[in-house]
Amino acid sequence: GDSVTQMEGPVTLSEEAFLTINCTYTATGYPSLFWYVQYPGEGLQLLLKATKADDKGSNKGFEATYRKETTSFHLEKGSVQVSDSAVYFCALTANAGKSTFGDGTTLTVKP
């Protein structure tokens, strides 16, 4: 079945540091790929998405590129802020709308 493997956390960075959270996937067919962010006690917020190979999703300074050859969708941000502290989930949606999530990576940004 489909699966998503996400870089283990937690990740702790200083403000303005560069962020990379690795994500790889296995799927049948042609999934869409997503990054979601979850703040404490809240639901999922869609951060960015890419629906086909070589697409780049971007939002709020975060970027991720759909790499079919490496089956990856790594999340990057050039300069993180304290407000970026949250749990980040990589996910894919295929197979008639079912979503498969990675285990989540907790990011803490210190001032």
Add this chain to the structure above:
Amino acid sequence: GAVVSQHPSRVICKSGTSVKIECRSLDFQATTMFWYRQFPKQSLMLMATSNEGSKATYEQGVEKDKFLINHASLTLSTLTVTSAHPEDSSFYICSAKISGVNTEAFFGQGTRLTVV
């Protein structure tokens, strides 16, 4: 567009009672909705697929008699946790897909259920 509303956002109930959670697609029709469960500090796990006008399809290990799903219209699916116990306390999230589009689903805000 493509907004999914989930209600309630938080609920506390007594052990042994039942709780109903609603998932509505506000601006599109959803023949298929999905229900996920998230334990503390863990990822989301698919519980069941809700199909409008037919029985839900449950994932392995999910008790269908405990988690009743009804998808009576193209915009509403409900999850009822029957005879709730403290171990049912969790975060429940629904998603809905637009009919004919298979590779994107839109998520509700989630419901935090606490059983005391």
